[in-house]
Amino acid sequence: MRAKLEACLSTANQVFLGKEKQVRLAVACLLARGHLLLEDLPGMGKTTLSHTLAKVMGLDFQRIQFTSDLLPGDILGTSIFDKDVGRFVFHSGPIFAELILADEINRATPKTQSALLEAMEEGQVTIEGATRALPEPFFVIATQNPASQSGTFVLPESQLDRFLMRLSLGYPARAAEKALLLGESRRDLLPCLEPVFDHAGLAAIQEEVAAVNVSDALADYLLRLVEATRTHPQFAWGISPRGSLALIAATRSWAYMAGRDYAIPEDVQVVLPAVAGHRLRERADYSGSGDSSLVQWLLREVPVL
Amino acid sequence: MAQLLMLLAAINYQNSLAYAVTFLLLSLSIVTILHTWRNxxxxxxxxxxxxxxxxxxxxxxxxxxxxxxxxxxxxxxxxxxxxxxxxxxxxxxxxxxxxxxxxxxxxxxxxxxxxxxxxxxxxxxxxxxxxxxxxxxxxxPRPLSGELPCLSGKDHEDETDGSRAEQAGVDDYRGLRPWQPGDAIRRLDWKAYSRGRGLLVKDFVALTGTELVLDFGKLSGDIEARLSLLCHWVLELDSVGQIFTLVLPGQTIGPNAGQLHREVCLRALALFGSGKKEGQA
Amino acid sequence: MKAAEVIPRNSLFWLLIVQFLVILPHLQYLPPWIIVLWLGCTWWRLRIFRMCAAYPNGWVKALLMLSTGLAIYVSHGTLIGLDAGAVLLMTAFILKTLEMRNRRDALIVIFLGFFAVVTGYLFDSGVLAAVYSLLPITALLAGMIGLYQNDSAGYRAPLRLAGSLLLQALPLMLVLFVFFPRLAPLWGMPQPAEQAVSGLAESMSPGEMVELSQSSELAFRVTFDGQLPAHENLYWRAITFERFDGQRWARSSNSYLAQEPKWEPQGEPLSYNIIIQPNGRSWLFSLDVPKIQADDARMMADFHLERRRPVDRALMYRTVSWPDSRREPSATSASLAASLQLPRQGNPRTRIWAEELRRSEPDPERLVQVLLRHFNQQPYVYTLKPLPVGENIVDDFLFQTRSGFCIHYAGAMTFILRAAGIPARVVGGYQGGELNPAGNYLSIHQFDAHAWVEYWLPERGWISIDPTFQVAPERIRTGLQQAMVQEQSFLEGDPLALHRYSGINWLNELRMAWDNVNYGWQRWVLNYQGDEQKQILQKWLGSFELRWDWLGIGLVLVLAVLSGSLALLLFKPWRSTPDLVQRLFLRYEKLLAGQGIVRQKHEGARAFAERAAQVLPDQAQAIRQFTGIYECTRYSGEPASPREMQQAFKALRDALFSRNHAKDRIH
CATH class of the missing domain: 2.60.40.3770 (Immunoglobulin-like)
Incomplete structure (x- = not known):
């Protein structure tokens, strides 16, 4: 299983050059059954990454481009009157797919955003009184432009909390970008990718991830981190219990990907910026953008052992 | 004190059990010291x-x-x-x-x-x-309600002090005016159009301007009263989602709106004159 | 009222229980209205707690206090004195419980409760009472703890803590009890009122003596240092009766005379310890002829021991007796006059018979022998149910009924001897005793009460003689119970007395064992006072001189050691060190710190190991191996064996050592 995972990672890395860590974290996020938020400037390859992941994981893929006039019905689906049949027929929306790329989620209105986020949380949608289950597995990779850009509706903290990780890709390294420039178009590569996993394989891996041992000592470290965010005055608010659960799930996943069946503090340290970054805000930070310095402070100041 | 009384009783009655209870209480006190400390x-x-x-x-x-x-x-x-x-x-x-x-x-x-x-x-x-x-x-500061003598629109110097700026807004219906390019279609008075009165636009105003200035310098009274009044208005304006500017001597905050803006303003009011413009976090 | 000062529910619960427990043993002497007051107040307090009633206001409180005070005065006739004081304390305790609102009030109630417990000891200090008092004390502590604990802790938590506190305080208490110097009473205190204690009285009629022998109450206990004397030699002298008014024998004037008569110790002495039960009398019991080792007791002119104060609590004293001594061989006729006193009239037949006897037997000794033979040979009956006699009790007894108890025989014999001109008197006391084989001591009960005769001869002094022996020798040799087998009158009026059933083996053994426990309690606990403490401590110290200042220092030292060990037990400092894995890791960190590689607090074991491995490439493998085992143990849920870890640590240490060594060589 791990060999397959490695194959999956290397395939993704062929497409997505020079961002091994981000790719790894993204995979870890999916293995932990979490949703992923990609935050970066346009053109950094967010969509490519989502495509790649969907391909190698063998998941049914749908992309929803969020715009300011997108309505909840456009995502969930609507009932349309069918003259031939003489009654309303439900036309399911793009959300009934296994991997959803919610592109530029912060361009949609809060109403639409929350329609998606509720679906993410509950794994089912209720349309016109009927509850419809979403497929299993169900992943959402949302991308958003930095908040400072115009025409955006900032995702509220309560919604951000539902994403297991927030990743930011950043500019590629010089060598990677050169390879990008000289090589094939990334989009052209995508159709050639072969899925590495089937659904059963993915489910099996997720089972194994959930079984990764988290010892008392590690849980204590995790709690020390969480408590620090709750008590130290520089944090506007602390990490919620959902956040702690997310942290432990991501830690397990990372430990599994490192080939261990137990988690160690270093795993926590690796995933912490991605898991906690969007859940924290500095008290003095009025822009609300969040800051990696808080996470760095946590990593630096909280004793490990 | 009680133990002393008991000891006296024990001595005077030569009662071994009274002695024992006295000693028991004494020992308990010693034990309790440890327990209290451990606590x-x-x-x-x-x-x-x-x-x-x-x-x-x-x-x-x-x-x-x-x-x-x-x-x-x-x-x-x-x-x-x-x-x-x-x-x-x-x-x-x-x-x-x-x-x-x-x-x-x-x-x-x-x-x-x-x-x-x-x-x-x-x-x-x-x-x-x-x-x-x-x-x-x-x-x-304690918010004290009161009339603001001036809620000046900052950028409208032609308006005299004390007057209320009427700015295009959404609060009150004022009347109709001819359509100009750029006006929202939603505000067109379709009924009037159908009656052949041409394209008219419903005109709304906000009671106060889109951008208000709370100016410390324009208030009178002692400092605390002025701060209290400003505090009240910061809260008031924030509750209706108004954009405003707070002007304190040596400090201008805004124009802005929202929770963060309110916090910044209140903080400035709280720390006014304390020498620390931005206190420690 | 501050929120923190309110009495928590569990504290109130325990305080109400305390009330019940404290009052229960006092019930036997408390006036019945107290129970009504108590139940009423408890009910009221519970209603206050349920917010159904208000606290009593000032008027009600004043009224309650006044009326209870009045009630005490009415039922006791006084407000001072121990009994009234105890009732006063009880009512104060009950009323204070009713009106307690805050923590301060509750503390007062608790201290009143402790006082009530201590007061209880003044009335009853037996083993059972002491053991029982642990209940109210524990409950009091629980109430006290409850004051400082949240309601959420429940009712049991304070009790559990109270129990453990008591257990922890116990060793300290024992040390204090043993070594704390006992002082003499600082001032006189009101004593418990005379209880109806049976026992010998200052004057006794034959009927009263018979009544006394129906009681199975304990009089005193004796432990002999050496061999136990034979039963028939155990004549425990209490007082002498010299004055006879025709009906009653009364205490002689000699027995009030604090002047030791002349006597010289002769023969083998007997040493023994006696613990008297409280009887409200000031005389002490002893075998003839005693020397007592006590400051507040001395021998009186009639050879009995008298204490300065009445025995109002169990008292232990030590005595040596010389049974073979001659007693007052050269008494003056003035001092003997009282021993010849007879009422002017009455018992004419006896007087005539005595006159005849004196004429036929001029030698007093032979006369006594004749008399004894008379008792022996004539059909006299030793009985607890003597036939009724008329005005002339001696005449009727000697010539008509011929049935009587010891006092009848002793009284008649004394009367005859006096009428014959020989100085004689009745000695009151006890005879015999029941041996407790487990404790090797004698218990003397009220039914062992006895009367015998002593007469005086020139040159020979006072000689004891027992006419009862002639009638019922088994009474003297084995005891009253054997003597009354035929009549079946032993403890007839007391069917519950365990002594009646001494034939049932297991019951008798049980009774003996319980008696033994009581004796030990009295001897080692209740009488651990003043001299007794000094003696026992001296025995322990051996040849060292007992000095209170050294003892004080020792006491403080022992207390310090005990509290220190208790502190160790409580704080368990050895537990604060982390487990072996953590200890080894700390050592590992120190080892690497010695190489200049210090772990940052945010560095995990692996990150640290990688950094160290870069600095120490030669030892990298050992470092990684140790870290691997550590990580595995701490995080994997499948810990490596401590030995494995120790080995890895040693390997690393050796590797580092060889590196240092190599470095040294290069230098």
Whole structure:
């Protein structure tokens, strides 16, 4: 299983050059059954990454481009009157797919955003009184432009909390970008990718991830981190219990990907910026953008052992 | 005292059992010293976040008590002169306490060292400690409602002081005016159009301008009263989602709106004149 | 009222229980209205707690106090004195419980409760009472703890803590009890009122003596240092009766005379310890002829021991007796006059017979022998149910009924001897005793009460003689119970007395064992006072001189050691060190710190190991191996064996050592 995972990672890395860590974290996020938020400037390859992941994981893929006039019905689906049949027929929306790329989620209105986020949380949608289950597995990779850009509706903290990780890709390294420039178009590569996993394989891996041992000592470290965010005055608010659960799930996943069946503090340290970054805000930070310095402070100041 | 009386009874009645009870109580006191001491040993305190408060309110100071080893029973927490609050901490666990402290003056409320004491189990001895947690709470001025003599639109110098700017807004219907390119289609008066009166646009105004200035310098009265009034209006304007600017001597905040803007303004009001424009975090 | 000062529910619960427990043993002497007051107040207090009633206001409180005070005065006739004081304390305790609102009030109630417990000891300090008093004390502590504990802790938590506190305080208490110097009473205190204690009285009629022998109450206990004397030699002298008014024998004037008569110790002495039960009398019991080792007791002119104060609590004293001594061989006729006193009239037949006897047997000794033979040979009956006699009790007894108890025989014999001109008197006391084989001591009960005769001869002094022996020798040799087998009158009026059933083996053994426990309690606990303490401590110290200042220092030292060990037990400092894995890791950190590689607090074991491995490439493998085992143990849930870890640590240490060594060589 791990060999397959490695194959999956290397395939993704062929497409997505020079961002091994981000790719790894993204995979870890999916293995932990979490949703992923990609935050970066346009053109950094967010969509490519989502495509790649969907391909190698063998998941049914749908992309929803969020715009300011997108309505909840456009995502969930609507009932349309069918003259031939003489009654309303439900036309399911793009959300009934296994991997959803919610592109530029912060361009949609809060109403639409929350329609998606509720679906993410509950794994089912209720349309016109009927509850419809979403497929299993169900992943959402949302991308958003930095908040400072115009025409955006900032995702509220309560919604951000539902994403297991927030990743930011950043500019590629010089060598990677050169390879990008000289090589094939990334989009052209995508159709050639072969899925590495089937659904059963993915489910099996997720089972194994959930079984990764988290010892008392590690849980204590995790709690020390969480408590620090709750008590130290520089944090506007602390990490919620959902956040702690997310942290432990991501830690397990990372430990599994490192080939261990137990988690160690270093795993926590690796995933912490991605898991906690969007859940924290500095008290003095009025822009609300969040800051990696808080996470760095946590990593630096909280004793490990 | 009671033990002395008992000892006297024991001696005078030459009663061995009375002696025994006296000694038992004496031994219990010795044992209790240890227990009382243990009740405080290994307790770690940490100040949690303190929410800002208005003058006259009660600052809620969050405390986190962590037991590293033993259970801690009936730990009394408080500042000198104030009422002590009892708190229990189970062994190797954390409990949160909230201490109230009346906010009497604007600015940073620094209650000083916290007294932590324990009389448990028998109350005959007390172990105590003074802890400096460097707790500080920000106290905003007390909001006092009152008429603002001026809510000046900042960019409209032609308007005289005291007048109310009528700015295009959404609050009140004023009337109809001819359509101009750029007007929202939604506001077209279709009924009038159908009656052949041409394209008319419903015109709304907001009572006050889109951008208001709360200017400390334009108020009279003593400083605290002025700050209280400004505080009231900051809250008032914020509650209706108005964009406004706060002007304090040497400091201009905004124009902006929203919760953060309100917090910045209130903070500035709280710390006005304290020499610290932005206090420690 | 401050929120923190309110009495928590579990404290109130325990305080109400305390009330019940404290009052229960006092019930036997408390006036019945106290119970009504108590139940009423408890009910009221519970209603207050349920918010159904208000606290009593000032008027009600004043009224309650006044009326209870009045009630005490009415039922006791006084407000001072121990009994009234105890009732006063009880009512104060009950009323204070009713009106307690805050913690201070509750503390007062608790201290009143402790006083009530101590007061209880003044009335009853037996083993059972002491054991029982642990209940109210524990409950009091629980109430006290409850005052400082949240309601959420429940009712049991304070009790559990109270129990453990008591257990922890016990060793300290024992040390204090043993070594704390006992002082003499600082001032006189009101004593418990005379209880109806049976026992010998200052004057006795034959009927009263018979009544006394129906009681199975304990009089005193004796432990002999050496061999136990034979039963028939155990004549425990209490007082002498010299004055006879025709009906009653009364205590002689000699027995009030604090002047030791002349006597010289002769023969083998007997040493023994006696513990008297409280009887409200000031005389002490002893075998003839005693020397007592006590400051507050001395021998009186009639050879009995008298204490300065009445025995109002169990008292232990030590005595040596010389049974073969001659007693007052050269008494003056003035001092003997009282021993010849007879009422002017009455018992004419006896007087005539005595005159005849004196004429036929001029030698007093032979006369006594004749008399004894008379008792032996004539059909006299030793009985607890003597036939009724008329005005002339001696005449009727000697010539008509011929049935009587010891006092009848002793009284008649004394009367005859006096009428014959020989100085004689009745000695009151006890005879015999029941041996407790487990404790090797004698218990003397009220039914062992006895009367015998002593007469005086020139040159020979006072000689004891027992006419009862002639009638019922088994009474003297084995005891009253054997003597009354035929009549079946032993303890007839007391069917519950365990002594009646001494034939049932297991019951008898049980009774003996319980008696033994009581004796030990009295001897080692209750009488651990003043001299007794000094003696026992001296025995322990051996040849060292007992000095209170050294003892004080020793006491403080022992207390310090005990509290120190208790502190160790409570704080368990050895537990604060982390487990072996953590200890080894700390050592590992120190080892690497010695190489200049210090772990940052945010560095995990692996990150640290990688950094160290870069600095120490030669030892990298050992470092990684140790870290791997550590990580595995701490995080994997499948810990490596401590030995494995120790080995890895040693390997690393050796590797580092060889590196240092190599470095040294290069230098």
């Amino acid at each position: 405080l040993v290994g307790l770690e305190l940490q100040a949690a976040n303190v929410a800002p408060v208005f003058v006259g309110g009660q600052a809620m100071l969050g405390l986190r008590l962590e037991s590293t080893k033993y259970a801690h029973r009936a730990i009394a927490l408080g500042w000198s002169g104030s009422e002590m609050q009892l708190q229990e901490v189970a062994a190797c666990s954390i409990s949160n306490a909230e201490l109230q402290l009346p906010a009497l003056a604007r600015g940073w409320l620094q209650p000083g060292r916290l007294r932590v004491e324990s009389r448990f189990p028998l109350g005959i001895f007390m172990a105590w400690s003074w802890v400096d947690l460097e707790i500080s709470a920000l106290v905003y």
